[in-house]
Amino acid sequence: MRPSVAVALALAAGAHGVAVESEHPAHVFGKGGAGVYRGPPSATGNAPPPPRLGKDGAGVLKGPETVPRLGKDGSGIYKDLDARTIAAKFAWYVEQFEKTYDIEEYAERLKAFSVTLREIQHHDEAHKVGLNRFSDWTSDEFEAYQKYKPSPKRHAPLVHKTTGKPLPTEVDWRKEGLVADVKDQGSCGSCWTFSTVASIEGAHAKKHGKMVTLSEQNLVDCVKKDRLPSDAEDCCAARVEISRDGCDGGLMDNAFDYIINKQKGGIDTEAAYPYRGEDERCAFESSDDGAKISNWTDVPSGDEDALMDALATVGPVSVALDASRQWQTYAGGVLTPRKWLGGCSSDPAKADHGVAVVGYGTDSTSGDYWIVRNSWGSAWGEDGYVRLKRGVNACGVANFASYPTAK
Ligand SMILES: *[C@@H]1O[C@H](CO)[C@@H](O)[C@H](O)[C@H]1NC(C)=O
Secondary structure, eight states: OOOOHHHHHHHHTTOTTOOSGGGOOTTSOOGGGTTSOOOSOOSSSOSOOOOOSSGGGTTSOOOGGGSOOOOTTSTTOOOOSOHHHHHHHHHHHHHHTTOOOOHHHHHHHHHHHHHHHHHHHTOOOSSEEOOOTTTTSOHHHHHHHOOBOOOSSOOOSEEOOOOOOOOOSOEEGGGGTOSOOOOBOTTSBOHHHHHHHHHHHHHHHHHHSOOOOBOHHHHHHHOOSOOOTTOSSOTTHHHHTTOOOTTBOBOHHHHHHHHHHHSTTEEEBTTTSOOOSSOOOOOOOGGGEEEEEEEEEEOOTTOHHHHHHHHHHTOOEEEEEOOOHHHHHEEESEEOOOSSTTOOOOOGGGOOEEEEEEEEEEETTTEEEEEEEOSBOTTSTBTTEEEEETTTTGGGTTSSOEEEEEO
């Protein structure tokens, strides 16, 4: 990769690779005003309190309790990372994550990065947070990247009936060969195709004993103007007037329906129809299909017991959920929805991202979780996965769960 002007400038400053923690300058007042001169220690214990900086102690950094939470524009953030530290970390980040910006964008990205960096530095999440390829995005940009289009309706011809069977305490379909390697949707809003494909790959592998990776691009290019019997309009009509772009979002329901009705149940293999990450002309060839489905089933909305039953007895399940700012900084552990700004919501109307649940388990300290396969590459989260708190419908994970039946 050819470094951009901006990268070259940053590298010339010799600033990359500096750890944030080591860059606390000694002259900055510490938490609780540590480092502020308080006068000589009192001999009697009855002496007046030591002088404070400013009137009534104003101007003394008071530590975490008094600092407002992260605002949308970054207002209210701790200011104790100095510009030099942030610039050095950003230069390292630009190189590490192979970012290329022109000089104007460099300034914008540095600003967004500084907001993320401060949030990471002072987080109070139960899980791990860290830098990733989204760290130079604003939270608005990250929100706009989530292109699943929520629909209040459930569409599947079939509804999952809980089997009543005793379920295992842990399920991980990755270990049974029902889950392909983590893929990367790139900058295309095609999460819904990755979610659809994951559950079809799982159903096919379970039935035929062989993992065949299937084509998201097939769905990006071809699923257009699909209308489900229960809908008055074509899928995604509001946006269709502007463009019919598979990178501008979609629904797993329409993908299942389209595959069954317009592609005779088939979907092409990844090898025959590779991912390009942009909307192109539909080029499905039934001779290239790698799996077939006959129908699909909804799991009752918001019912995590039913989702657990479906997961354990059927296989990987497609779900839609709210991937909030918490997902932008997630770096491992059990993601637990936080109440304050940036926390993910269980409200079905907030669903904006399609993923696949591929297992569940219990962590000795963090409790019950779902294993969720994401489509942001294997460098994000836990090798491309997120463990999500189970039992509180975290991020609305159980609101729109569905799975196909393999032929
Ligand atoms: C799916 O299942 C429903 C309910 O059994 C049935 O009415 C429908 O015809 C099936 N769809 C296909 C494509 O077989």
